[in-house]
Each structure stands twice: as structure tokens, then as C-alpha cells.
Amino acid sequence: MITASVALALTAPGQTAAMSVFIDPLIRELGISRTVVSTAYMFGSLSGALVMPFLGRLIDRHGPRRVMIAIGACFGAILIVASGVTEVFGLTAAFIGLRVGGQGALNLVATTTVAIYVHRRRGFAIGLSSAIGTAGISLAPVLLERLIVELGWREVWVLEGVVVLALVVPLALFLLPKVPPDPPREPAPELGGKRAAQLPEVDWTLREALRTGMFWTVAGGVGACSLVGTALTFHLVSLLGERGLSPAEAAATFIPQTLAGLIASFALGWAADHIGDRLLIISTMVVLAGATLGAGWLHPGWTTVAYGLALGTCMNGVRTLEAVAFPRCFGLRHLGSIRGAVHSMTVGASSLGPLALALGRSMADSYRPALLVLCLLPAAVMLAGAIVEHPPPVPPGRPPVA
Template sequence: MHSASDRAAALSSASPVAPSRAHLPRVVIAASIALALTAPGQTAAMSVFIDPLIRDLGISRTVVSTAYMCGSLAGAVLMPFLGRLIDRYGPRRVMIAVGACFAAVLVVSATVTELFGLTAAFIGLRVGGQGALNLVATTTVAIYVHRRRGFAIGLSSAIGTAGISLAPVLLERLIADLGWRDVWVIEGVVVLCLVVPAALFLLPRTPPAPPREPADEVAPKHAAGLPEVDWTLREALRTGMFWTVAGGVGACSLVGTALTFHLVSLLGERGLSPAEAAATFVPQTLAGLVASFALGWAADHIGDRSLIIGTMLVLAAATAGAGWVQPGWTAVAYRLALGTCMNGVRTLEAVAFPRCFGLKHLGSIRGTVHSMTVGASSLGPLALAVGRSMADGYRPALLALCLLPALVVLAGLIVRHPPPVPPGREIVD
């Protein structure tokens, strides 16, 4: 065993805390920019393109939903591979490559003229934005910032999600003035000019070494929020916490994507115009900002299970209430609740996995979860479209979707936090 003096000397020589704090502003800014510019591949921004695409390409809503599902499923297949690339090459180089590729996809997507091309465009947009850029942006903060990780992730998530949530309001006006093709080209140029320089000039070349022991003898064990050893993906897959967090993120992704993809139609059934429906992203943005900050802070002080349970209860209430909203305060309340859980669960997942499983294999672990999340999001729009076609309205399908967060709540009541060391593995001093 190491003596107290040995530990102090090791901590003094490594000095991991100061670099982590020095990196925080630069890392948060870079991650926020990257996360905000995932918007072109996120369902929130895509929702304002759906009706113009249906009209101009002459295809049905169900066909567009199916093409969107194919694009999302392709992203699900690639996410574990991207996670391994982050573990191997680091988030800085991966963010530069992903930003450049995503920008190219946006420009090329503006040329589609039929269903096959649209499906290919959806594949590129979902893989690049909702998948790759999203994963590397949220993983970057966890790798570079070790002290007050929850606060840092909450801050970057709040800023980035504000950009995502406000994008539909701006894009809806741009599409009306310029058309969807020109807007996709503009988005590609913006991604290239902001994401690549942010990664190149703001992210340090080498992340600081993560602290494994408290900075002083008074601090509680694992004060830095990391386990004693890094868990592998295979070891993490054997824990109930992994599947509970993954289930919560997946349920929020499936339900949130379905509600957002059919936003104009869903709220139109409740009496809101397309402009009014797009405007509801504003209260969702405000709720997302508050939720990201609040849950980022809470994640540094409150257990992961309690936060997951609370988030899923809010999601269930928002999903059920979507079928009964009316123009006015109920529509605002619905979007506030949806913004709270959709942004909150992203922050919780980004904090929970480093705390449970460490950093060495974080890309692989989060890439696997992201794969499940993207796959779940691919099913949501089609499930809600089919449910509506079978029942002359959205209400029955919405009530059925409430079962997903309810199951996660049940799991959260049962599982326990993983131990500091994987079962069957010993620490060698």
C-alpha cells in the first residue's frame, strides 16, 4: 500500500487540478460551439424542413419518417466506432475531422431531388450532427475537466442546447425567404467556419491527467468524481446503472424525437399555427437552460438514480400532456417540461458515466450508449406517425409512449451505484 507521503508526492508531481481549472473556459467554449452546431442534424432543426421537403419532393409524411429512421439507424451503427476513435486519438482531432465532414454533408444535401437522395442526406445529417459531433462535444468536457465536472458539463450543455433550441425559429424564417436548399448550404458554411477553428485553437493538445485521490486528507474518497480504476465497456455493460442511464437517455431520445419531428402536425391538431408551433421552441430553450445548469450543479451533489427518476417522471407527464394542450399557457407548459427532461438527461448521462466508470474507456462506453440513443430516436417519428394513422389523432400513441419512461423509473428504484472497482478485478499497488 502507498503511504500518505507517497500519495502526496504523486499528487504534487502530477498536479492535475490546476491544468483542469485553466482549461475549463476554453473547453466549455469549444464544446458549446460544437454542441450548438449539431443543430442541423438534430430533430428540432430538422422539424421545420419536413413540410417543405414533403411538398417539394412530392412524398408522404410516413415515407419521410421512414427515410429519417434509416438515417438515424445508420448513425447508431457508427457511434461505437467513433467512441473508440475518441479514446484513441482524443476529442480534439476527432472534433476537427467530424466538423469538416459534417459541413460537407450539409452542402451536398442541398442537391437532393428524390427519395433515395433524401435518405442519403438524412444518413449524413444524423450521423454527422445528432451522432458524431454531439458525442465528441459532450465527451470533450468530461475528458478535459475533472473538478466541478457537473457544473462544466451543465454550462456547456446549456449554451449548446440554447443554440439547438433557438435554431428552428431562425431556420423557419430563412426557409420561408430562401428555400430549404440554400439554408442547408448556409448551415454547412457556418459549421465549417466555427467548429473546426474552435477545436483547433481552443482545445489543448493534451488533456490533464485525471486525479484518482482527494487533494487532501479531509476530502471524501473519490472527491474528483472518478472510480479507483477505469472500467472497460464489457465491465460497464454488466451493471444495472449502465442500462438504467442508457434506458433513460434512450426513452427521452425516442419520445422527444417523435414529439419534435411531428411538432407542427401535433400542435396543429391542438389549434396552433406552424409559426406558433415553431415559437414554442423559445420556452423549451429557457427550460433547457435552467435544467442544464440546475442538473449540472445537482449532479455534483445528488445521486444519479434520484435525478434519473425525476427526469423520467417529467418526461412521462410531458408526453401524456401533449395530446391535451391548447394554444396559450398549456402549450408553453408542455414545451417547458419537454425541454427540462430532454436537456437534463443529456447532462446527467455525461456526468454519470465518468463518475461510475472512469475516463480511459469513456468514448467506447458513451459511443455504445449513443448508438442505442440514435437507434431509439430513429423509431420515434415512425411510431408516432403510425399511431396517428391508426387512431385519427395523436392521443392514444402518446399514452402508449408514456410506458417507456415509466419502465426507467422502475429500474431506477431497483439498481445500485457500481462499486469503485469492477467485480473480479483487484487493484495492484
């Protein structure tokens, strides 16, 4: 739990929340436009989408411990090297490394670790580690914004790299057990008349999971949150500046996001042990739609706080929900491959968000028209959540366990 929480928090340098405070300094020093930076960021995120399925298979084959050690070492080194970029091609390469290493690889192995090692009260365990980790991610922009002012963005990237190397690698090496425990197959205790958190009778393969509506509904919810949330966060200063907020006030919205993220991670983790996945997906999408609309109509004051609370709730809640839903639906043996495929879609979706919002802003006199279009994504997932069915205990075509 300690290792996964710290590793998740230290994905911050590759997450859009922390990256957002670097964007304007990068634009000023490198002399490039916001659309060019968004395009470079898109290529970085798309590269992460290509790597995630391969990484998921590595987790299934070698276990979270070895994979986390390798990823932590590589990610820390990438941050240090990225501090030397001088032009757009170097910046694109830096974005590739940061997004693959932080938002993709370290994020995937950190959240999968808890699902593999913890078998009882898995929802609560994932919610707890997610709450701690995402609190670090959400608070990072406030600290980094001050450090950039005092030290400069290059020096801050070096500092982040040193912290990742000093914490992630030793924790994974010395705290994670070398061999995960075998998952129990006896029926889970009944809660509220339903067997919550019971593993399926047979572990599903990725190919079998891809044939279910639940896989695509959960993946769609995570992808919608990733695309919309990345877009809103990447252009945070400009987006909220249009609504009358200063850069410091815009960065301060991460404080209510952190508070809401903590509550949502705990609440969704607990609820996932007691309530069906479909209701949780629909609820999360309702909050995401509200946050998307709110970004275009908020004003300095309580509406800004409400916006931060809503965005933090859906962004952190859906991460916990996905980490709990897939073990319950498809088992643990191929969990890395299944979650790797979803993270590939998620990273790909995040690559499109900033560019889509930047293009929408360039074609209108405000962000509002683009935000209205983005609201269609959570609406579509709500509809899917209302009609999808939970997968059976055994994949179709396979005999049941005797």
C-alpha cells in the same frame, strides 16, 4: 468550454428540433408522404447507431481534438451536398449524413470533450457547456423557419454547412489543447456526507460497464428521452396543429424549451455534483412522462408553454446527467467507448420515434393513443432507477488499487 459549447450548438442541423421545420417543405417539394419521410429519417438515424461505437473508440485512441476537426469538416460538407436532393433515395442519403454527422458524431465528441478535459466541478462544467449548446439547438428552429420562408430549404442547408465549416474546425484546431491532462486519483472533497464526483479506483472497460444495472438504467433514460422527444419534435407542426396551433405557434414552443433547457442543464450539472444519479434519473423520467401526456391534451395558451418547459427540461437535463454519470461510475480511460455505445442506442431509439408516432396517428383519429403507449417507456426507467445500485469502485473480478 468555448469549443465544446459552439460544437454542441452546431449539431443543430442534424438534430430533430431544427430538422422539424424542414419536414413540411420537403414533403411539398419532393411530393412524398409523411410516412415515407419518417421512414427515410429512421434509416438515417439507424445508420448513426452503427457508427457511434467506432467513433467512441476513435476518441479514446486519438483524443477529442483530432476527432472534432475531422467531424466538423465532414459534417459541413455533407450539409452543402444535401441541398441538392431531388427524390426519396437522395433524401435518405442526406438524412444518413446529417444524423450521423450532427445528432451522432459531433454531439458525442462535443459532450465527451468537457468530461475528458475538466476534472474538478465536472458536473457544473458539463451543465454550463450543455446549457449554451442546447440553447443554440433549441433556438435554431425559430431562426431556420424564417430563413426557409425567405430563402428556401436548399439555400438554408448550404448556409448551415458554411457556418459549421467556419466555426467548428478552427475552434477545435486552435483552442483545444493537444493533450488532455491526467485525471486526479485522490479522493474528491466530501459534500453532504458523500464523496460526490469521485472517480472510481479503476477505469472500467465497455464490457465491464455493460454488466452493470446503472449503465442500462442511464442508457434507458437517455434512449426514452431520445425516442419520445424525437417523435414529438419531428411531428411538431402536425401534432400541435391537431391541438389548434399554427405552424409559427408550434415553432415558438422551442422558446420555452430553450429557457427550460438552460435552467435544467445548469441545475442538473450542479445537482450531479451533490445528489445521487438515481434520484436525478427518476425525476427526469417523471417530467418526460408529463410532457408526453401533455402533448395530446394541451390547448393554445399556458398549457402549451408548460409543455415546452417540460420537454426542454427532460431533453436537456438527461443529456447533462448522462455526461456526468458515466465518468463518475466508470472512469475516463474508456469513456469514449462507453458513451459511444450509449449514443448508438440513443440514435437508434431516435430513429424509431417518428415512425412509431406516424403509424400510431394513421391507426387512430388523433395522436393520443400513441402518446399513451409512449408513456410506458419513462415509467419503466423510473422503476429501474428505484432498484438499481451504484457500481463499486473496482469492477468485479479485478483487484483493487493498492
